[in-house]
Amino acid sequence: MAPERRSAGAAPGERPVLELRAVDVAYHGDIRILQGVSMAVRPGHITGVIGPNGAGKSTALRALYGLLKPVAGDVLIDGEAVTGMKPWRFIERGIALVPQGRSLFNELSVEDNLRLACWSFRKDQARVAAALERAYEQFPMLKERRKHAAGAMSGGQQRFLELGRALALQPRVILLDEPTAMIAPKLAAEIYEFIHGLPARGITVLLVDQNVRQCVRIADHVYVLELGRNKVDGSVGEFTQDADLRSLIAEWVDYRIDA
Amino acid sequence: MESLVLNGLINGLIVGGVYALIGLSLTLLYGVLRIVNFAHGEFVIGGSFLAYVLFNSLGIPPLLALPVAAVSFFAAGWLAYYLLIPRLARSDDPEIMSFLMMYGMSIALAAVMLLMFEADSRSIDYAFKPISMKVGPIYVSTARIVAFGVTVVISAALAWFLYRTLPGKALRATIMNREAIQIVGVDVEKLSAFAFALATGIAGVTGVLIALVFPAFNAFSGAEYSIIGFIVVVLGGLGNPIGALIAGIIYGLAEQLATVFLPQALAQIVGFGILVGTILIRPTGILGWRAQR
Ligand SMILES: Nc1ncnc2c1ncn2[C@@H]1O[C@H](COP(=O)(O)OP(=O)(O)O)[C@@H](O)[C@H]1O
Ligand SMILES: [Mg+2]
Numbered sequence: 001m002a003p004e005r006r007s008a009g010a011a012p013g014e015r016p017v018l019e020l021r022a023v024d025v026a027y028h029g030d031i032r033i034l035q036g037v038s039m040a041v042r043p044g045h046i047t048g049v050i051g052p053n054g055a056g057k058s059t060a061l062r063a064l065y066g067l068l069k070p071v072a073g074d075v076l077i078d079g080e081a082v083t084g085m086k087p088w089r090f091i092e093r094g095i096a097l098v099p100q101g102r103s104l105f106n107e108l109s110v111e112d113n114l115r116l117a118c119w120s121f122r123k124d125q126a127r128v129a130a131a132l133e134r135a136y137e138q139f140p141m142l143k144e145r146r147k148h149a150a151g152a153m154s155g156g157q158q159r160f161l162e163l164g165r166a167l168a169l170q171p172r173v174i175l176l177d178e179p180t181a182m183i184a185p186k187l188a189a190e191i192y193e194f195i196h197g198l199p200a201r202g203i204t205v206l207l208v209d210q211n212v213r214q215c216v217r218i219a220d221h222v223y224v225l226e227l228g229r230n231k232v233d234g235s236v237g238e239f240t241q242d243a244d245l246r247s248l249i250a251e252w253v254d255y256r257i258d259a
Numbered sequence: 260m261e262s263l264v265l266n267g268l269i270n271g272l273i274v275g276g277v278y279a280l281i282g283l284s285l286t287l288l289y290g291v292l293r294i295v296n297f298a299h300g301e302f303v304i305g306g307s308f309l310a311y312v313l314f315n316s317l318g319i320p321p322l323l324a325l326p327v328a329a330v331s332f333f334a335a336g337w338l339a340y341y342l343l344i345p346r347l348a349r350s351d352d353p354e355i356m357s358f359l360m361m362y363g364m365s366i367a368l369a370a371v372m373l374l375m376f377e378a379d380s381r382s383i384d385y386a387f388k389p390i391s392m393k394v395g396p397i398y399v400s401t402a403r404i405v406a407f408g409v410t411v412v413i414s415a416a417l418a419w420f421l422y423r424t425l426p427g428k429a430l431r432a433t434i435m436n437r438e439a440i441q442i443v444g445v446d447v448e449k450l451s452a453f454a455f456a457l458a459t460g461i462a463g464v465t466g467v468l469i470a471l472v473f474p475a476f477n478a479f480s481g482a483e484y485s486i487i488g489f490i491v492v493v494l495g496g497l498g499n500p501i502g503a504l505i506a507g508i509i510y511g512l513a514e515q516l517a518t519v520f521l522p523q524a525l526a527q528i529v530g531f532g533i534l535v536g537t538i539l540i541r542p543t544g545i546l547g548w549r550a551q552r
Contacts, residue, residue: 090442097442103439106436112428117444
């Protein structure tokens with residue numbers, strides 16, 4: 001087994017934009033799903049979170065975004081503790097989430113899905129129009145389908161709408177939970193390239209993924225969760241070189257980093 | 260026979276309009292807040308008593324009681340939301356707690372109305388002129404026709420609000436995906452308070468209409484309207500506003516036509532037949548729309 005390497009935290013001199021500090025989460029009463037999980041999202045980078053199914057990756061993300069209240073530990077934005085802050089306040093702080101599974105309003109049109117994301121400034125017509133245009137420019141297929149019901153589109157198109165909706169608000173951080181789950185491989189590759197390009201556009205990324213190869217390929221720093229705890233964290237360089245880590249990962253995924 | 264059927268149809272529409280409004284408000288509450296409001300019938304009858312008091316002590320006619328009921332019930336609903344609902348979220352099992360709380364509220368409200376108005380059935384002695392109108396070969400009371408007109412206007416306004424305006428779409432979006440509405444930056448607590456107030460306001464208005472449509476009401480009438488409301492909500496599809504409106508009309512027609520075609524004992528179980536039939540054959544309701552969780 002790989003040893004705990006070092007405490008999770010920011011690299012020296014870089015304050016994380018977003019941080020989980022020793023967070024415990026329990027779903028029903030006393031069953032601790034997360035125990036002392038820490039992770040830090042470094043500005044201008046892609047931070048990856050990997051781990052076997054059920055490790056608590058999504059739970060960690062939901063705790064980070066205020067969708068679950070930790071029973072212990074803290075959530076920090078720019079170093080300020082915001083534990084217990086409601087999920088709808090994150091957007092105003094420039095942090096967007098694309099959760100695992102579907103997060104669209106199926107019966108509503110593509111355009112209405114986008115408009116609802118502009119709720120906090122809905123009276124500002126010009127700003128709303130600019131946000132819509134940003135989403136359409138990013139993914140032109142959304143504009144063609146703006147009158148279609150969101151739920152009637154293909155899985156890939158729905159994913160683009162989710163990404164476009166998050167980016168329309170010009171977040172500085174975007175949290176992505178398994179963005180290519182159930183997406184055809186060709187489209188998935190496109191989505192990874194898209195994510196890879198986000199830091200260059202000034203958008204910090206936290207990428208939770210089961211696809212270890214892709215996650216390690218595009219991330220600068222990777223956390224490994226297992227059984228609701230931090231297993232390891234390290235730079236990607238360490239990852240690809242460390243035999244212990246490679247065998248650890250090979251334990252729970254049928255995958256070798258150098259493959 | 261023909262005029263009996265026509266009578267059944269017309270009264271079915273009128274009564275169905277009332278049921279449609281009860282169902283709409285109940286389905287909004289369930290959809291947005293995931294609350295099964297056992298006290299909804301009492302909210303409704305509260306509106307009937309408000310119209311009764313306004314007329315008997317202040318001489319305010321039922322049509323003017325409508326806006327009074329709308330505003331006062333809306334405000335009361337808003338207040339009740341902040342007093343009651345956020346507490347539920349803090350309990351270990353909010354769903355069971357909300358069941359118990361709304362059930363308790365139903366009993367408490369009925370008791371309060373009993374205390375204030377006693378057990379006698381009440382009706383409002385207000386008469387429209389002319390007292391009835393001829394619709395084809397039959398006479399229908401003017402009060403019922405006016406009530407139906409009001410029902411149509413209110414239903415249309417609510418449908419427009421829910422399907423054409425952004426706040427209305429936000430309410431429906433909350434029904435479709437309660438987590439997603441939060442992550443796009445909508446304060447779901449404010450929206451829920453508004454939904455609760457809106458549903459309570461509609462209930463109050465429906466109560467005034469009941470005083471016009473039905474011969475009488477008493478402190479215990481609420482339970483019956485709650486049950487009808489649940490049947491309409493299930494028939495229309497949980498959390499489906501348009502479904503509830505259509506289902507209310509269907510229920511009203513079925514109920515009224517049953518009294519024409521079926522022996523009385525059987526006519527009374529038609530509602531439950533509809534409920535059980537829907538759950539067995541079409542659990543997602545007439546429009547077949549499956550609410551996303
Ligand atoms: N709503 C829930 N209620 C109870 N347990 C849950 C809930 N959601 C997830 N879990 C449990 O929490 C653990 C972590 O789940 P999750 O965070 O979804 O893992 P991952 O995203 O890493 O696959 C799993 O054991 C899962 O069964
Ligand atoms: Mg997950």
